[in-house]
Amino acid sequence: MxxxxxxxxxxxxxxxxxxxxxxxxxxxxxxxxxxxxxxxxxxxxxxxxxxxxxxxxxxxxxxxxxxxxxxxxxxxxxxxxxxxxxxxxxxxxxxxxxxxxxxxxxxxxxxxxxxxxxxxxxxxxxxxxxxxxxxxxxxxxxxxxxxLAVGYHAVGRGEMTPADRVLVLGGGPIGQATALAARRLGAGDVCVSEPSARRRDLLATLGFVTTTPDAVGVAAAEILSGPPTLVFDAVGASGTLTTALTVAAPLARIVLIGMAEPDLTVPSYAISTRERSIIGTFGxxxxxxxxxxxxxxxxxxxxxxxxxxxxxxxxxxxxxxxxxxxxxxxxxxxxxxxx
Ligand SMILES: [Zn+2]
Ligand SMILES: [Zn+2]
CATH class of the missing domain: 3.90.180.10 (Medium-chain alcohol dehydrogenases, catalytic domain)
Incomplete structure (x- = not known):
């Protein structure tokens, strides 16, 4: 064969x-x-x-x-x-x-x-x-x-509730699966940040509101009527996890799905002083x-x-x-x- x-x-x-x-x-x-x-x-x-x-x-x-x-x-x-x-x-x-x-x-x-x-x-x-x-x-x-199962599991790991303001960083296949699972499991608005215009078009076709990484802080809070309480990092780079920690509400959960970089550098006080949680998910x-x-x-x-x-x-x-x-x-x- x-x-x-x-x-x-x-x-x-x-x-x-x-x-x-x-x-x-x-x-x-x-x-x-x-x-x-x-x-x-x-x-x-x-x-x-x-x-x-x-x-x-x-x-x-x-x-x-x-x-x-x-x-x-x-x-x-x-x-x-x-x-x-x-x-x-x-x-x-x-x-x-x-x-x-x-x-x-x-x-x-x-x-x-x-x-x-x-x-x-x-x-x-x-x-x-x-x-x-x-x-x-x-x-x-x-x-x-x-x-799709990867996204579904990630949403479960984030213990999403309908009250959450959901932000997905990265609109590739896993970000798409995560956004779809969040909506399927009862999220209201889901905002997806993605640099590629082509991927943003696809996400818009699927009915999601999108933004770009450079605008995500302001845009996500506007789209979601407040800073996100649940963020999915479907990229997994120091830059995206830092963004997640910067834009998320105090006490937010941040679910790390993407595996773009094996080692991450993040602003640690943004975790400790605002009591945010980073949650791993795999498979x-x-x-x-x-x-x-x-x-x-x-x-x-x-x-x-x-x-x-x-x-x-x-x-x-x-x-x-x-x-x-x-x-x-x-x-x-x-x-x-x-x-
Ligand atoms: Zn895979
Ligand atoms: Zn076993």
Whole structure:
């Protein structure tokens, strides 16, 4: 089968790799499409070191069950499914309390090098990682469940209430997912700050009020009728977290989602003296992931706008290069082995 292999920074190639036979408890998935995530791009350039030479990336995927391991039940052959890429043990104290993203032996499909990943024609995964999708759902939308789940989990981590004034910093796919989840979960106005005009247009299409990073302090307070009480940093850089701490109300919660920089420098007194909280969030629980799959089937209009287009898997090397060197400015692009 065709696989898109990461050989090192800025070096992706299509290779022929063997299909792994599903063992009992596993399913072979024929990939329909897989989304390119910002974390894949950061891994591709070597910026984060969170991808390993020789591995296949791809964790936002949708496909059909092609074959089940012997004696395996729980899903039907031919079913449209997405894959929860967080391979948690199911047994540690975090897993047992529904905090699978904190699992002590967590591995993530497309991040860790060992598990099969989704920039390929097929991948073999545990059946417990499959989430069946409504058959009438546009298949491409299944690839959005993973990023949507990240936003959904982040809003839960922020313990949002309808009284919160919500600001999202960064309007890329995760900022979009966070804003959508906040609205879905009852937020009034949600303001999103984003430097790219193209992304602001998309957010406006989705019904969000936007501003730019240089104007965010004044604009957010005006749009939200007061300083934000809940801020989501979907970028994760010193600049954005500093902005969050500068514009947020006293006692605000600031949820750190983005992972743009491994070390952050922030004005610490803005945390201590105004009693603001910084809350980490990562991934999602399996309950969040399943809830996001149900939700994705209910809001097709929103989801159509999130996908820029689908490209053939074989175009992966050039698409990654163009996205990473910024010669291509695009919303979510999916790669499809069929295309
Ligand atoms: Zn991702
Ligand atoms: Zn665990």
């Amino acid at each position: 065709k696989s898109l292999v990461f050989r090192g920074p800025w070096d992706l190639v299509i290779e022929d790799r063997p299909i792994r036979e599903p063992q009992p408890g596993e399913a072979l998935i024929r990939v329909h499409a897989t989304g390119i995530c910002g974390s894949d791009l950061h891994g591709y350039t070597g910026a984060t070191g969170r991808r390993h030479p020789g591995q296949v990336m791809g964790h936002e995927t949708v496909g059909h069950v092609a074959q089940l391991g012997s004696g395996t039940t729980g899903v039907a052959e031919g079913a449209l499914v997405t894959v929860n890429p967080m391979l948690s043990c199911g047994d540690c104290s975090f897993c047992r309390s529904g905090h699978e993203s904190a699992c002590t032996s967590l591995r993530v499909i497309g991040v860790h090098p060992e598990p099969d990943a989704a920039f390929a024609e097929y991948l073999t995964v545990p059946v417990v990682s499959l989430v069946p999708l409504a058959p009438q759902m546009p298949a491409d939308h299944g690839a959005l469940v993973e990023p 999602y629980s399996s309950a969040d992931f399943r809830a996001s799959a149900v939700w994705a089937a209910e809001a097709p209009e929103d989801l159509d706008a999130l996908i820029e287009r689908t490209e053939p898997l074989t175009a992966g090397p050039e698409i990654f290069r163009a996205l990473a060197d910024h010669s291509l400015d695009a919303h979510k692009i999916l790669l499809s082995p069929a295309g």
